[in-house]
Amino acid sequence: MPVVIPPDGALRHLGCSGCTVSALLLLVLLGSCQRLGAPATPGAASQNRRDNRPASPDFSLPTADGKQLDLSSLRGSYVLLDFRTADCADCQAENANLRKIYGQFHHRGLVIVSVWLDADQVAGHAAADSLRAVRWLQVFDSEGPQAGTAKAYEVKQLPTAVLLDPRGYELARNLRGRDLGQKISEYIPLD
Template identity: 25%
Template sequence: MRSLLFLLVLLEYSELSAQNLTGKCPNIKSGKVYVINQSNETIDSVRIVNECFVVTSKLREPSLFTLRSSAFDGEVYLVLEKNRPLSIEINPRGEVKYLINTLINVSFQKVHKDYINFQQQILKLSPSVDSLDNDSLMSLRSTAYTQFIQKITDFIVQKSANQVSALVLFEIVHLSNLLPVNELKKRFDMLSEAVKKSSYGQKISEYLIKEFTLREGNIAPEFELVDVENKVHKLSDYRGRYVLLHFWASWCGPCRGENKEWPMMMPVLSQLPVTIIHVSQDSEKKEWLKAIKADGLECFIHVLNTKGKKGDVVYDYQISGIPDNVLISPDGTIKQKKIRWTDLEKLVK
């Protein structure tokens, strides 16, 4: 069955107001579109009737929704704002044509397009490119990253008084782990006071407050998680050794791509005074175990991020996007966050 994932960012201001999205669906006679909130709860569903559907919602704060349907393919990002209806036409392949657009949606789509182009550039500059040496690859990747971050920064400066700037900073920059926390705060400080108080602004602010409590040199949060054989692993069990926590999931494309490099590095990693623990965010144990075997990672310690006695380790370590890594010193303090595991050798010597 084909499926469509619509990620809708619904923007509005403080008071209640109706939001309308009109969709025309040529050659689709019937079907159902589900409205999903950020907690993955279905809050509404609408039928496709006479090749059309209409979504009407009432919200107090800017909110992120997902529309899902079995009738279409593709993935589309949309921004709706208060009292400005948006109308789209979707064909069975999930291709979208805007019939009525808004300035905020146009702004967001431009940034999102730049982000997709940036991702494609990075993928093209993967280690599998045989014609370039590692230094050349790293230089080109660094240039692409710098150029994209500059575009984001320019956008935030230009739109500092518009809520779309906080939306972009949270949804694209923060959730994709594109900036270290200090650099994220610099961009957050560029926002107007009103935008900082918006829903997305508050989410960024809350993240920054929690993140600064997990500064390098502070005690790393304890955890108790079980591995593939149901053995319990606690951080305190490894006191006296470096510990690298690698956060990933079987459904994460970039994670699976990076997984292929781990076995090749095993001869080097095995000589280092560090224990590597792969922390999965999978909800399905079967898929987790299948990915471990498929990627040849059986030689590493693997645990599931279940909420055990010491809570949610992903929340405790403020992991906002994956893959991600945290290095913990032998004394139990945080050595470094958001590191590349390829830099591990120089960090533990």
């Protein structure tokens, strides 16, 4: 016969002599043991999850001057990936905000990389030329917004901003305007 644990928590024997002892032992073990693999401190839980997931996908893409930029070469810095195309009006509207963010956070260790997803390289390069004065990195993925780097980063809309930590883990995505600046300031204080 099974041991029943009613709502009041009292064990009642229903006919099995060894069952009560086994049930008591099981309850003691379950009540006093910490779950296997559980972190000892509350903050360790989120750290363990981050450590167990892969870093963001690496890429190697050409810059306007024909050199290659490997994303992994930027490890050690916070990186803001800005996915865009030349004909994206919302991307152009975000330029003023990116200039402000660059001015506030670049000297504190933020690297901005605009990833141009234009299949038409001429259009992408022409649009990037209009941003040269801001001096952040510009790279080009001619596979377009449906493949290549955009697919690896699961870009579903333009613009898409992806904030990476110095180890290459994603911290935030799809923030714009003031929300983007506030999120960055959570990781890179403005003093």
